[in-house]
Amino acid sequence: MNHTQTMSQRPARRFWGWGALQDHLLAEEASVVAEAIAAHGVDPAGPPPVVQEFTLRPPRVAPPAALGDMFSASAFDRLNHAGGKSYADLVRMWMRQPPEVPDWVCYPPDEAAIVAVLDWASSAGVAVVPYGGGSSVVGGVEPPAQSVAASVSLDLERLDRVIEVDRVSRAALIEGGTYGPDIETQLRPHGLTLRHFPQSFAYSTLGGWIATRAGGHYATLATHIDDFVESTRMVTPAGTVQTRRLPGSGAGPAPDRLILGSEGAFGVITRAWMRVQERPRFRAGRNFRFDTMEAACAALRRLAQSGLHPSNCRLLDAAEVAFARVGDRVSPTLIVAFESANHPVDAWMVLAAEIIADCGGVALLDHGGARAADEWRTVFLRMPYYRDPMVGAGVIVDTFETAVTWDQFPAFYSEVRASVAEAIQRVCKRVAIISCRITHVYPDGPAPYFSYSVRGPEGGLASALAAWRDIKAASNAAVVQFGGTITHHHAVGRDHRSGYDIEVPSLMRSAYLDVKRRFDPAGVMNPGVLIGGL
Ligand SMILES: Cc1cc2nc3c(=O)[nH]c(=O)nc-3n(C[C@H](O)[C@H](O)[C@H](O)COP(=O)(O)OP(=O)(O)OC[C@H]3O[C@@H](n4cnc5c(N)ncnc54)[C@H](O)[C@@H]3O)c2cc1C
Structure with missing residues (x-):
């Protein structure tokens, strides 16, 4: 009997991990992972x-x-x-x-x-x-x-086409099940790109991005998929909703805004008109180290409020730099880049560098600092593969992300890490290092993304899972208590319900439930996710 029998037309996937069945770690990656597992004092995982x-x-x-x-x-x-x-x-x-x-x-x-x-x-x-x-x-x-x-x-993998390209309005009609790389492959002959590159790009789809309001490539301005959606089409049990193609509209609450983030609870997003772009031709980027996170955050805030709008603007704290083995591996590092299809961007980079230098940032000089950005991008894309053997070995590896206003950020950054570290100490009896990077940034606040890994308590994987639940409850409570959102781009699903139910006013939640009942009278669409009974 063939135990990988599938009706999928795509390469067979790992149900226990990231990527395709035939993917593997390179030898040097495997030794980094083995080192990390040994550092946690656990034995390597058995066979998957x-x-x-x-x-x-x-x-x-x-x-x-x-x-x-x-x-x-x-x-x-x-x-x-x-x-x-x-x-x-x-x-x-x-x-x-x-x-x-x-x-x-x-x-x-x-x-x-x-x-x-x-x-x-x-x-x-x-x-x-x-x-x-x-x-x-x-x-x-x-x-x-x-x-x-x-x-x-x-x-939805068979809904995988770019159906139409409107060159005049620079938009494309794309089916909901189209994977990230397939969108780019089909847009490339037109000289166009969607430029939405989440870390999960290779294994996620347009419909999934819209349904979860995914965050992508751009660290400023068009941070979420929302910003590229021109119109959507959603099939619900009660009928099909087709919104109009409009560059903007002031006509009441926007129907697309209700479909964005609906997480499959209202219906199935089958296609969307998306705003696409010319492929960038001009680029400038540089990376900077700081003595302290405070100084780095001051630079980041001034940059976010400068009107320069860098396409990349990611800040890694000292723990994140050490974990990802980036730059000098000890100093908070700011990765800044500009891109344009239309004009050179070097002048913008010079202005950004002046702001950063004024806040104490020092340019990393290896190949214009390009190495730090490349090193980080490589680790960033390979990280999901590193995680699998660690999970199997009994190490809890997780992330949580949020956004908070600048006025609250200094206290938020220390209080959230302290609360989660305390929860980890309580349930795992171990000290964990919680690292942070700022993935997206707005004039009024940053979107911090926290990561940790810790050996689970005695008792095998079941105990690790129970410990993770306690840590997750603590991180959900902490981000909301200290002023952040329960999620900046990972969505609500089931795991963020506790925070979502606090974040969204109860009258609004009950209105959403009424909307769900209208679209889905029998309550069959993804029950338990986002709203309604768990
Ligand atoms: C390693 C890794 C890295 C990640 N990096 C990022 C990142 O950089 N940015 C980010 O935002 N997220 C990230 N995520 C989270 C995840 O990739 C996003 O939530 C993504 O948008 C999900 O897309 P998907 O196609 O995989 O959807 P799925 O996981 O299949 O579904 C997600 C939700 O959307 C619903 N849904 C899916 N398709 C449709 C549809 N056509 N119509 C209606 N509902 C639908 C599902 O029912 C479910 O509720 C990451 C996840 C992993 C594992």
Whole structure:
């Protein structure tokens, strides 16, 4: 029997980790990871899980015969759609105990098939979980545990085309299931680019980005996918919503704004008109080290408020620099870059450098400081691969991200790290280093992104998972308590509900619930995510 049998047309994926089955760490990466695992005092992970180690419940319902040929009940497909890529998702696979596995995975070929599936699911009480690349880190694609007759993971990979390019308005109509690299490949012949590059770019889709309000390439101005959305099309159990293509509008609450961030709870985003751009031809970048994080933050704030709008403007604190082995590996480092398709940007870089020097920043001189940016980009893109063997070895590796206004940031930065360190000490009995980088920045505040890794408590992976839950509860509580948002770009899913329910006024949440009931009267769309009962 073929244990990787799949109806997917894409390269077979790891259900227990990041990337494709055939991916592997390079020898030098493997030794860095082995060193990190040894530093945590744990043994290397055993072999990753294989399909034969799981016994799956037979599907509880059968799909209608007319739709049957787009449904897969292969164990490999079902395991690959049982969760996303959060620490909890991965460790539960390494434990060989995913909490829920969808009864079926459905690969609709077009929008008409999606309408038919939603009609059937609504009448049969079957939950439908829209699935893009499955890179959710907040429990966004996990099937619900109860209150449904069965669950179907609706994988949109066959909606993978750039359908039309409007050169005059410089916009493109793109299908919801199109993966990041495929969007760029199809836009390239037109000399265009979407320029939305989240770290998960290779394994995430346009529909997933819109449904989660993903954060991408640009550190200032167009920080979220929201800024590139011109109009959207969403199929709901109650009908299809098509918003109008408009460059801007003041006509009441914006329909696209309700679809952005809807996390599959209202319907399926099948396509969107996106604002695209000329490919950049002019670039300038430099990296700067600082003696203190305070000085680096002062520079970052002045830069954010200068009106220069660098495309890249990322600040790594001392712990992050050491962890990512970037620059001199001890000093807070600011990576700044400008790009344009239209004009040279060196003059902007000179102005930015003056602001930074005024705040005590010192330019890194290796190849114009380019090495620090390259080193960091490489680690950044490979990090998800490093994480898998660490998770299997019993190390808890996680991140959380937020945004907060500048006036609150100094206290926020120290209080959040102290609260989370205290939680880690309490549940793991170990001191953890919590590193921080600022991924996006606004005139009124930064978006900090925290990372930590710590050996789980005695008791194997189950104890590590229980400890992670306590740490996650502490980080959720801390970011909201000290003035931040529960999420700047990772979405709400299930894992951020505790903070979201505080952040959004209760009358507004109940209004959203009414909207959900209008779009999804049977309550089958991704139950438990974002709003409504867990
Ligand atoms: C290693 C790693 C790095 C990451 N880096 C970033 C980053 O840089 N920036 C960032 O913002 N996020 C990042 N994420 C989180 C994740 O990649 C984003 O949330 C991404 O937008 C999810 O896209 P996806 O296609 O994988 O969606 P999925 O994970 O498949 O789904 C996410 C949510 O959207 C819903 N959904 C998916 N497709 C549709 C659709 N067509 N219609 C309606 N609902 C839909 C799902 O039901 C679910 O609720 C990262 C995750 C990982 C694991």
